[in-house]
Amino acid sequence: MLEMLPQGSGRWALLRGHHYISPTGSHVSTEQESNPLGFQSSRSMRHLVPIITPRLILRPPTLGDLDSIQTAKEEAWRDLQRWMTWAFDNQRSRQAMEDSIRRGMDYQNQAGIPLAGFQRIDGDFIVRTALDVTDEQDVYETGYWIAPKYAGQGMATEATNAAIRYAFGHLGAKAISIGYFDGNEPSRRIVEKLGFQKLRVAHNAATRCLDGAKLDRHEYILTSPDALPELEVSWG
Helix, strand or coil, X not given: CCCCCCCCCCXXXXXXXXXXXXXXXXXXECCCCCCCCCCCCCCCCCCCCCEECCCEEEECCCHHHHHHHHHHHHHHHHHHHHHCCCCCHHHCCHHHHHHHHHHHCCHHHCCCEEEEEEECCCCCEEEEEEEEECCCCCEEECCEEECHHHCCCCHHHHHHHHHHHXXXXXXXXXXXXXXXXXXXXXXXXXXXXXXXXXXXXXXXXXXXXXXXCEEEEEEEEECCHHHCCCCCCEEC
């Protein structure tokens, strides 16, 4: 599981001009400032969903999905508290999940978009992901959490790949940022498989919900979809 993907929105890394701003406020230079593909700004862009991959249908969750997503959250809760900065005890309840879904239901009036991934063959819930805005125009942050029974099957990689392709191909993103906490080796492998470039390690960047331990955050950036593994994706 990657750090930072909501249940609800959280703090995100930011890009301003030529500098990456970490959650601790330190700057790291980036090499690309302009939109690499020349797409128009996403701020007035209408979202086109669902996003479809060979195994997944990705769309904003609805209240009809509440029970299946909440069940997966309960099953994953210990891992969520290890790696997600939002997973405090008061976020475990069904009401907290309902509130999260409701916040995203107005997605057509938002630049970012919450996404839930469902299996194409039977509609079973698999993964939460999102494209969350930063304070830099057309720069998004992403991440995920996955239903435990689907871990290790490449579903999180597929969902994140699809969301990133949507961001570059439809929203006109110029960069995507992502991060994971030290010790989360499965997420490190996914980030590197997706072609992200490492920027830095932010030391003591967050406090783990599970036990209060301070965590170092490994921060990455992607400025073009060209580095992504091949994947057939469509949307709308």
